[in-house]
Amino acid sequence: MVSPDGNKHAGVPTGSITGYVSTGSVGNISQPGLSGTMPVLTLSNDSLNIRIVGMNGAIIGRRQGPYTQFFANQGYVSGVHAQLKFHPNTGWCVVDKHSSNGTKLNQRQVQPDVDMTLKNGDILTLANVNLQVNIR
Secondary structure, X not given: OEOOOOOEOOOOOOOOOOOOOOOOOOOOEOOOOOOOOEOOEEEEEHHHOEEEEOOOOOEEOOOOOOOHHHHOOOXXXXXXXXXXXXXXOOEEEEEEOOOOOOEEXXXXXXXXXXXXXXXXXXXXXXXXXXXXXXXX
């Protein structure tokens, strides 16, 4: 893995992230620019106290996007690591944004700029951070 200082490390950084981002609702929600409703996407890691509610088009990373408070101290997660998207025909997906340490979906490497459909129960890995996918 490549740390923010550019050095390769085999170890995993320690520490935890506290706080939550949540809409407080369960079920389908509507977002501006989309017709109808979309299922709610939640990405969580209980051991790191991460629980985020997906937003269409949102960037996930240490430096950009609405979830920076969860990843700011995760040195292996890129500043702009991935993006969440919702497609009416296929549902929620994730796109790796040329991250340094990669994105995996169910332990399979995600290629940069390729939309990968997320399913309920999937494990999304951003560098060394595992997130459980919940779609309702």
